Amino acid sequence: QVQLQESGPGLVKPSGTLSLTCAVSGGSISSSNWWSWVRQPPGKGLEWIGEIYHSGSTNYNPSLKSRVTISVDKSKNQFSLKLSSVTAADTAVYYCARESVDIPTGYYYMDVWGKGTTVTVSS
Amino acid sequence: EIVLTQSPGTLSLSPGERATLSCRASQSVSSSYLAWYQQKPGQAPRLLIYGASSRATGIPDRFSGSGSGTDFTLTISRLEPEDFAVYYCQQYGSSPPLFTFGPGTKVDIK
Numbered sequence: 001q002v003q004l005q006e007s008g009p010g011l012v013k014p015s016g017t018l019s020l021t022c023a024v025s026g027g028s029i030s031s032s033n034w035w036s037w038v039r040q041p042p043g044k045g046l047e048w049i050g051e052i053y054h055s056g057s058t059n060y061n062p063s064l065k066s067r068v069t070i071s072v073d074k075s076k077n078q079f080s081l082k083l084s085s086v087t088a089a090d091t092a093v094y095y096c097a098r099e100s101v102d103i104p105t106g107y108y109y110m111d112v113w114g115k116g117t118t119v120t121v122s123s
Numbered sequence: 124e125i126v127l128t129q130s131p132g133t134l135s136l137s138p139g140e141r142a143t144l145s146c147r148a149s150q151s152v153s154s155s156y157l158a159w160y161q162q163k164p165g166q167a168p169r170l171l172i173y174g175a176s177s178r179a180t181g182i183p184d185r186f187s188g189s190g191s192g193t194d195f196t197l198t199i200s201r202l203e204p205e206d207f208a209v210y211y212c213q214q215y216g217s218s219p220p221l222f223t224f225g226p227g228t229k230v231d232i233k
Binding site for chain 1: 179215219225
């Protein structure tokens with residue numbers, strides 16, 4: 001059973017770079033899945049940040065694209081998020097998630113989520 | 124960008140009652156790409172429904188999804204105490220942002 005675990009600093013200074021890693025266990029990051037980052041500001045809803053495939057192909061949310069980099073490390077079975085020039089508005093719980101497709105039907109969804117990690121942007 | 128709107132914002136019901144949650148899209152969404160998630164305080168979202176009407180593994184049959192085009196519904200036939208949570212709809216599109224979520228509906232105890 002695939003499990004995801006986010007890790008990284010819980011506090012980042014304004015204008016700094018937020019860096020998080022999502023470790024994949026119980027399965028391979030090189031499987032036929034895309035891997036996503038999603039965030040949730042305190043008391044608010046969910047926002048998709050971007051995704052990566054094990055080949056290194058990425059797609060980003062246009063609202064964050066200029067500041068986001070998602071990368072994959074197949075040797076460590078993990079993928080990472082970097083968000084630059086952070087402000088208080090980037091304070092959120094950050095989740096990593098696995099995207100899956102039901103082959104016969106083409107249904108697409110996020111079926112495995114990490115527990116999330118809280119990142120606070122503050123000096 | 125497709126915008127998802129959920130209503131009501133909050134639904135106050137008693138255990139045993141039926142809950143009907145709505146998700147409306149700003150333009151037509153393929154049913155294949157419409158999912159529902161449940162989120163409890165301090166927890167990650169959990170996949171409930173995918174393909175608009177298919178239950179995810181381990182999801183009780185009191186949860187059902189329906190709809191097509193721009194209007195989708197999540198129904199909880201009889202609320203159990205553990206069902207009081209926030210529910211999000213999500214769509215997957217062909218152009219970025221690839222995934223968008225609705226603002227959520229909170230189901231709380233009356």
